Amino acid sequence: MENNKGRMQEYWKRNVRILFILLALWFIVSFVFGILLVDELNAIRLGGYKLGFWFAQQGSIYSFVIIIFVYVWLMNKLDREFDVHED
């Protein structure tokens, strides 16, 4: 039982690490690229888009979708590794 508790703490630590990395990406594509660095990135062009503007109105949203699906994939893998998956 003690051992199992240790394993669950390890599971939670790995879970939190995944969260930190993905939330950092979430922060970068929206708050950093879309807001804080928007003027610098606007100097670069992506066709008719200025890059900062593109991140603010398109790119950040595509990134969010990818972040969630990566999370689902990583967590399903982690669940199986620690044998806490549901089926």
Added chain:
Amino acid sequence: MGILTWTYIIVGLTFALYIGIAIWSRAGSTKEFYVAGGGVSPLANGMATAADWMSAASFISMAGLISFMGYDGSVYLMGWTGGYVLLALLLAPYLRKFGKFTVPDFVGDRYYSRTARLVAVICAIFISFTYVAGQMRGVGIVFSRFLEVEIETGVIIGMVIVLFYAVLGGMKGITYTQVAQFCVLIFAYMVPAVFISIMLTGNPIPQLGLGSELNDGTYLLDKLDGMLTELGFAAYTDGSKATIDVFFITAALMVGTAGLPHVIVRFFTVPKVKDARMSAGYALVFIAILYTTAPAVGAFGMYNMLNTTSNQPIASMPQWVGNWGKTGLITVTDKNADGIIQYVKNADQNELAIDKDIMVLANPEIARLPNWVIALVAAGGLAAALSTAAGLLLVISTSISHDLLKNSFMPGISEKSELIAARIAATAAVVVAGYFGIYPPGFVAEVVAFAFGLAAASFFPVIIMGIFSKTMNKQGAIWGMVTGLAFTLAYISYFKFVNPAANVPENWWFNISPEGIGTLGMVLNFIVSFLISKMTPPPPAHVQDLVEDIRIPRGAVASTGAH
């Protein structure tokens, strides 16, 4: 056929569909009424969440706001989608594992306190009413233009429809109605966007059309920048808000999204923890279809509007100006009596006043699309408003019947009486919402922004700490919620109702507008909770075990009412 005939046909067909679904999926138990029986597939739940989430504000107001705000409109795009990352990663799986019916359920059990539950109930009801008022107003606006009735009559028609399927079907009814409503609203949004994108840029995908060239070889966004700066406005891709304000508003909308009770409760309806994660992903995909199209619709709308009205003779105004003039949402005043419309930044010289809310609704007319497309947009706007209104009304009725009656004041109530109480509460909520729709406290998107600030400052921190901190106790949670809510409410009320004249950047704290203040309220909530919890006893052992339990996916049971 005329617009009116088409509208009657298309709106009538969609309403018949919603009512049919409501009858087919009516709820027979409280579990079906509160969480649709807990057996909704992640894909269906994703669609229902998207419809639940995308409101009259998203469908009707957002593209209009973006078209007038340009870059500044990004706060809505990033804010209202970025919140799903927080939901998927920080809330949905754990709340699903917890496996009860409502957010106050979680708050009450996790913080082992009836007071905490009551504070959470008050927050939930308050947020939902603030939000639902905007939806009913949206319904009224759509009806008044497309069915040519008074806004008041429109609101009442909307009330009757929502009443029917929310009261009869509960969560089970609205889940499947929302799936249908998502299909209607996304189709209605995309058809005109695709048409207009092809007409202006030759590219059928609006997301690409926004970055494409016009017929004359200049990029659309560059052309808009040029046209707007010439008239004295800020360039479209630059915007004029302070960076700190953009940052705070975006954060408030993201965190608020993750704290909205009607969205959170949708994750109680799927069978497993991994389904909760997955359905947040599906929900964002469905939402992203509309949210990446909206900036294109906004830019196309602004370009078309400038082309057809600015510096054109009043005598030769297109038909849509007259149509919308009748609703009072467009006014043309020839101040210098030269017979030509001057649309400029300077308020003394500007001769064209356009309500931002009509940009999406009038866009197909502005682009001269066929009448059936215009009617389709009306049906889409109604689907968006009604689906969100139903989700919110359900939160209100559940809060009253489950959290207040069953878990606080009348624990002995039978299942049957609880179900009746839920239906009565839903009915009363519709009536109050309708009243706010007829006498609205502000225009649609603005009212909705308040709900977010309040959700950000009250729910989000208390749930996050409930999951990620084993030592957070009831005193900390209660005082945190009260502080966040009181601070945010006071700041918003002061600038919006008590002293609206003072609502200018010079008077704001640290340049933060009332729309963005929820972020600061959230920070205060975290700080107060932390300090108070350090000074008071830690939570009991069984609560600490509960926290450990919700962190592990295995063993998720279907949502039950057992305590």
